[in-house]
Amino acid sequence: MMGRRRPQRAGRILGTAGLAAAAGSIALLGTGYTAVTVNGDAMDPTYPRGARAFFERIDPGEVRRGDVVLHRTEDRDESRPALRRVIGIGGDNVRQSPGGPVTVNGEPLSEPYVKDGDPSGMAPAYDVVVPEGRLFLLGDHRANSNDSRFSLDARSGSVAATTVQARALDDHTGLRLLALTALFGLLGTMGGLVSEIVWRRRRPVR
Known part of the structure; x- marks a missing residue:
């Protein structure tokens, strides 16, 4: 038995x-974790239109420079997810002259990921300090990205770190x-x- x-x-x-x-x-x-299908060109060539991207959900305090994040836009009319790269965090001085490299706290960034090797994309010159608890975000396709460069009058173009929903996974x-x-x-x-x-x-x- x-x-x-x-x-x-x-x-x-x-x-x-x-x-x-x-x-x-x-x-x-x-x-x-979460996954999205990219429906814009702002992060091309890293995440081209139609690509399937995977993300890990993180807390705002876990965001680091260089992270590609999925965040909620802060438009008054609507709130939709957007995919951008974190260039500066609270307290960072971010600046750029047309045609030149982006600098963070005086150090030029090496950005091999930008589209066509162009870190500027004909954007106007800017020199800002990122407020605490906020992030300065840029797309990898600088010539075709609506990002922090185009809302500099609103808290230096930054977005609240609390709007970040997830971070792109480099290692699956x-x-x-x-x-x-x-x-x-x-x-x-x-x-x-x-x-x-x-x-x-x-x-x-x-």
């Missing part, structure tokens, strides 16, 4: 563990591991269920 019960117990343990792993991974995927390893954990968890749940069904069918009738 004990020998017959061991496969049943093993199947139940496998099923329970698989269900827990699958549920936890799926919940984390749903709440910790963690996301893949979560997806695999969810998959194996579902397989384990199915295996445990099959084992339980087989055991019940084979159980002797008294």
Whole structure:
């Protein structure tokens, strides 16, 4: 009798563990990550129109210079998500002359990601200090991006860090591991269920 019960117990343990792993991974995927399809050209060539981009949800305090973030615009008429790169954070001095590089706190930025190697895009000269708790954002396609350069009169063109919803994932390893954990968890749940069904069918009738 004990020998017959061991496969049943093993199947139940496998099923329970698989269900827990699958549920936890799926919940984390749903709440910790998101994905969008790019529908503009502002971040070309890094994220061209039609590209599928994956993001991890972060707190405002986790935003760093160089991050590509998904944030809510602060338009009065509507609030829609936008994809831009963080150039400056609170306290940074950001400046640029037409045709020249962007400088942050006096240091020129190396920006290999900008479209056609053009860090300016014919924007007017600017020299601003980013208020605390806010971000200075630019698109990678500087000649075709509505970003912080064009609203300098409103808090130096910055947006509140609290408008950031998520940060683009450069490395998808963690996301893949979560997806695999969810998959194996579902397989384990199915295996445990099959084992339980087989055991019940084979159980002797008294």
